[in-house]
Amino acid sequence: MLSLLLAIIGIISIPGFAAENMNISFGNVIYLIVGVVIFLLTEKFLYTNIDNEKYNKIFGIFLFVSGILLIVKSL
DSSP states (O other): OHHHHHHHHHHHHHHHHHGGGOOOOHHHHHHHHHHHHHHHHHHHHTGGGSOHHHHHHHHHHHHHHHHHHHHHHHO
């Protein structure tokens, strides 16, 4: 739940720093709601069933693949 708190703080602080560049429309609000719902569902159903060792392996693989994709994208 700490990550949810940090996400909420980030979302609240964005308008103060980037108010002139924000395009708040109904479509963007829908994306925000869908993103929060997906986060809560994965937090409840996926991460509660994964132990720390398995989570570290999955996260390491994710970081490795993300890094490779970023290198390929920059070429």
